[in-house]
Amino acid sequence: NAGVTQTPKFQVLKTGQSMTLQCAQDMNHNSMYWYRQDPGMGLRLIYYSASEGTTDKGEVPNGYNVSRLNKREFSLRLESAAPSQTSVYFCASSESWVAYQPQHFGDGTRLSIL
Amino acid sequence: SQQGEEDPQALSIQEGENATMNCSYKTSINNLQWYRQNSGRGLVHLILIRSNEREKHSGRLRVTLDTSKKSSSLLITASRAADTASYFCGGAGGGNKLTFGTGTQLKVEL
Numbered sequence: 001n002a003g004v005t006q007t008p009k010f011q012v013l014k015t016g017q018s019m020t021l022q023c024a025q026d027m028n029h030n031s032m033y034w035y036r037q038d039p040g041m042g043l044r045l046i047y048y049s050a051s052e053g054t055t056d057k058g059e060v061p062n063g064y065n066v067s068r069l070n071k072r073e074f075s076l077r078l079e080s081a082a083p084s085q086t087s088v089y090f091c092a093s094s095e096s097w098v099a100y101q102p103q104h105f106g107d108g109t110r111l112s113i114l
Numbered sequence: 115s116q117q118g119e120e121d122p123q124a125l126s127i128q129e130g131e132n133a134t135m136n137c138s139y140k141t142s143i144n145n146l147q148w149y150r151q152n153s154g155r156g157l158v159h160l161i162l163i164r165s166n167e168r169e170k171h172s173g174r175l176r177v178t179l180d181t182s183k184k185s186s187s188l189l190i191t192a193s194r195a196a197d198t199a200s201y202f203c204g205g206a207g208g209g210n211k212l213t214f215g216t217g218t219q220l221k222v223e224l
Contacts, residue, residue: 004156031210042202042216043157050209058211090156097209099144100164105156 002026004106006091012112013081021076021109023091031094032074033103034058034066036087043090049074050097081113120203120218128223133190135218137203138183144206146179148188151200151217160188160201193222 007022025032030051035043035058045058047066055066063085065077074093078085089109094101121136139146145164149157163170163179163186170177176189190197200219204212 035214040216043204043214045211045213048211059213092157094210099206099210100162101210102147102159102162103157103210103212104159105149107154107156 004091004093004104006089006106006109008109009107010110012114013078014114015081015083017081017113019078019081019111021078021089021091021111022073023075023106024073025091025093025104026072027093027095027104028071029093029095029104030071031097031101032068033092033094034064034074034076035090035092036060036085037090037108038087046076046089083113085111086113087111120201120215122218123216124219124221126221126223127193129193129195131193131222133193133197133220133222135188135201135220137186137188137215139186139203139205139213139215140184141205141207143181144208146177146186147204147206147212148175148177148186149202149204149214151202153199157202190220193220195222195224198222 004025033048034046049055049068052071092103092105094103147162148160151157174191179186200217202217204214
């Protein structure tokens with residue numbers, strides 16, 4: 001049981017390049033999330049998808065776009081990467097959008113933008 | 115903005131001792147969750163406490179919640195070296211959208 005799988009695990013980009021981070025879950029979960037983690041900042045929500053076909057902005061959405069491709073997959077796109085987007089990106093999923101659901105996390109994508 | 119602020123930022127104890135970390139949050143929540151993160155890995159859910167609960171236990175974990183003070187604590191009893199990790203609290207105010215704190219780094223030494 002793989003849980004939440006993120007690809008790639010590491011990536012180095014140059015400023016201005018674009019990139020899509022992939023996330024897939026095999027738990028038949030309805031809700032999916034993208035976070036970024038910076039030193040000393042904890043995790044901050046970028047975008048989330050409460051259910052297939054819907055996406056909403058989180059706390060720090062600027063510079064990102066998302067696509068809920070199907071129930072399993074939720075991708076995060078950086079259209080024009082900036083050094084401020086250097087971070088570790090985590091995808092998570094939960095059974096539903098209803099409160100009281102634990103979130104299941106992937107192991108992250110470490111992204112450096114030069 | 116961060117929902118929760120963990121205290122202390124770092125904690126170093128000996129194996130067998132208890133570890134207590136605290137979390138304060140800013141806005142109303144319907145539940146608060148604690149997660150563990152091992153180095154280089156994603157977060158792992160530990161325990162969830164609802165806003166109408168005051169205390170909850172799971173194995174060596176004990177969580178308390180004081181909604182009047184907007185604070186929670188996580189106690190790990192009889193710590194082991196394998197408990198070395200960062201611990202985060204996350205508050206859920208609407209739906210299942212969590213806002214995390216900055217975390218406590220716990221080091222358990224042999």
